[in-house]
Amino acid sequence: MDMILAAGIAAPDFSLHVTPDQKLSLKELRGKPVILAFYPADWSPVCGDQMALYNEVLSEFHKFGAELLGISVDGVWCHDAFAKDRHLHFPLLSDFEPKGAVAKSYGAYRAEDGCCERALFVIDKNGVIAWSYCSPVAVNPGADGILEALENLPK
Amino acid sequence: MSLKVPVHDQDHAQGSADAKCTLVEYGDYECPHCGHAYPIVKRVQKHFGKKLRFVFRNFPLAEMHPNAESAAETAEFAGAHKKFWEMHDGLFENQEQLGGQLYLQLAQELGLSPQAWREAVEKREFLSRVKSDFTGGVRSGVNGTPTFFINGKRHDASFEYADLVEAIDAALASE
Numbered sequence: 517m518d519m520i521l522a523a524g525i526a527a528p529d530f531s532l533h534v535t536p537d538q539k540l541s542l543k544e545l546r547g548k549p550v551i552l553a554f555y556p557a558d559w560s561p562v563c564g565d566q567m568a569l570y571n572e573v574l575s576e577f578h579k580f581g582a583e584l585l586g587i588s589v590d591g592v593w594c595h596d597a598f599a600k601d602r603h604l605h606f607p608l609l610s611d612f613e614p615k616g617a618v619a620k621s622y623g624a625y626r627a628e629d630g631c632c633e634r635a636l637f638v639i640d641k642n643g644v645i646a647w648s649y650c651s652p653v654a655v656n657p658g659a660d661g662i663l664e665a666l667e668n669l670p671k
Numbered sequence: 672m673s674l675k676v677p678v679h680d681q682d683h684a685q686g687s688a689d690a691k692c693t694l695v696e697y698g699d700y701e702c703p704h705c706g707h708a709y710p711i712v713k714r715v716q717k718h719f720g721k722k723l724r725f726v727f728r729n730f731p732l733a734e735m736h737p738n739a740e741s742a743a744e745t746a747e748f749a750g751a752h753k754k755f756w757e758m759h760d761g762l763f764e765n766q767e768q769l770g771g772q773l774y775l776q777l778a779q780e781l782g783l784s785p786q787a788w789r790e791a792v793e794k795r796e797f798l799s800r801v802k803s804d805f806t807g808g809v810r811s812g813v814n815g816t817p818t819f820f821i822n823g824k825r826h827d828a829s830f831e832y833a834d835l836v837e838a839i840d841a842a843l844a845s846e
Contacts, residue, residue, distance in 0.1 A: 565815065566814070568732060568734070568735050569732075569814060569815060571734045571735075572732050572733060572734055572735075572805075573809050576806065576809065602734070602735060603734045603735070604734075605734075655814075655827065656814035656815055657814065658672070658809070658812045658813060658814035659809050659814075660672070660675075660809060660810050660811065660812045663809065663810065
């Protein structure tokens with residue numbers, strides 16, 4: 517499970533659909549810290565799920581000038597509906613085609629289930645992974661690890 | 672995962688600071704899971720008596736639950752007039768009706784001034800307290816509502832009665 521990319525490695529670039537007609541590339545965000553939150557699927561039946569939690573904590577992430585991106589293998593329309601339902605204020609990226617390719621490049625794909633691991637990466641403004649963590653897929657890892665990693669980034 | 676903000680004298684606590692076990696809940700008044708936990712916590716408190724201190728801190732999921740913050744602020748307002756627990760209980764017992772009308776009704780029942788409540792809410796006098804509970808919770812690894820900490824350690828198992836009792840028993844045994 518812990519085959520995710522470790523700190524010190526350059527974060528693989530990618531370009532994924534963020535809306536049905538727009539794509540977002542990681543390198544567009546160079547110059548600011550980026551939080552990548554891979555997660556298995558939209559629509560889990562709990563109110564404090566991981567994406568909803570990060571939505572509540574977003575202003576704390578923004579204090580560090582960091583951008584948060586959620587990534588799962590769900591399609592763009594699923595993300596669209598989920599983001600609207602949960603009033604999410606950050607982009608959800610669709611690692612849909614080829615399925616899980618970006619997750620695989622980060623060592624964060626669960627081949628047996630066909631979905632992403634619950635893996636977090638904090639990437640510094642130069643595009644290098646500063647911190648990463650893979651949570652057991654049934655446990656919401658919370659935001660404290662991310663916040664500590666952001667605090668430890670060189671100014 | 673451990674509590675980053677130790678229990679302090681501004682916290683809302685039931686039970687003695689000397690109690691061998693402290694149960695902290697980070698909760699959201701509009702969250703159905705917290706509503707489910709509410710009577711369970713009362714049973715747990717009854718079961719452990721003096722051995723347990725219970726502390727409630729705010730963790731409103733404001734984006735998800737439109738009344739969560741106002742409910743939390745109302746409870747803090749009541750707290751400033753020494754009626755925190757009565758208001759906390761009233762809110763959880765009436766989760767379906769959270770909103771201005773309920774807050775006024777509860778305030779009146781508790782002998783609190785509706786005018787004072789209105790001013791407190793308009794000025795968002797208690798928002799910083801609610802937000803500081805929230806940030807402290809995030810830093811401690813709160814990952815949803817309710818999240819419980821037993822003697823400062825996050826409780827990751829279920830919060831059904833038997834599971835909470837087991838975990839608190841274990842904490843008491845190791846004290």
